[in-house]
Amino acid sequence: MKKFEEKTIHTEQIFEGRIIRLQVDDIVLPDGKEGKREIIKHPGAVAVLALTAEGKIILVEQYRKALERSLVEIPAGKLEAGEEPEVCARRELEEETGYACESMMLLQSFYTSPGFADELVHVFIAKGLVKKENALSLDEDEFVEVMEVTLAEAEQLIKDQRIFDAKTVYVIQYLQLQQQLNK
């Protein structure tokens, strides 16, 4: 998995923020020429497809500053340093929706933007949801509204472009596939 490897000559650290780091690497290309790569380092994230006993999907609407609009997404959040993805998934689900769950299973992991970022998202499926009395609370700069929708309603949210991100579109398609497989 090193095909066409690009060796690093020099790394310039441009920015170290609260969430992302930016570096520019000077590289040697496979043909010996030199080039540059702009790279975002990200801690990685989790996302949770949480299904109620009635088969409804739990979604959260929140403002996405990078887009200057709100999106409806499955609950998600960044990994803290050293945090196991499943632990993070349970924490984010509880913080954003107030639900704990009996089972939390990894569905699929994927890199979101391999052309410029190393963000890896682990997508989990949560079942056996239990509303918690004293749930963990959101970070102080997080504001979300929780929704519970049917698969048909989620499909409409995609058509309306209120659901508009890779991880959520992926899990809705996953549910469509499961529905066909279970016919």
Add this chain to the structure above:
Amino acid sequence: MKKFEEKTIHTEQIFEGRIIRLQVDDIVLPDGKEGKREIIKHPGAVAVLALTAEGKIILVEQYRKALERSLVEIPAGKLEAGEEPEVCARRELEEETGYACESMMLLQSFYTSPGFADELVHVFIAKGLVKKENALSLDEDEFVEVMEVTLAEAEQLIKDQRIFDAKTVYVIQYLQLQQQLNK
């Protein structure tokens, strides 16, 4: 789609590269408190699920510097300034694989990393592939190896984590769904 809007007090431009820009916005949160958002601006991209007459999927393997490994992905690339997504999709398909196509249809668009980046990927499906004699060539810093695989082979590439990115995992699941719907 402005729920929980975060108003900008000040934008600091940190970096302007060849592909991405980085800015930090000082914001006012819905509760009146202040916060910061680290934001990557990206021109947007296209990706192409190209199917041969035999139903094989055209994939490209390339080195992804951000991950320090190669990935097997569907052909993809960034939008040039003012470029229509479909035009970009036809250009990238030809540059990376040597194929032109009769039909190029938008399948789905999605934001890849709405938590920190505005990258929007338009995923197309291309059919009626025709190998071109004098195809457009790759950018001088691009090196890719073209593969043609069956759906079963693509599923194995996901299990082997050689296919490991959101857009490619999404389209493989799309084909699984179509296979079930056409049964």
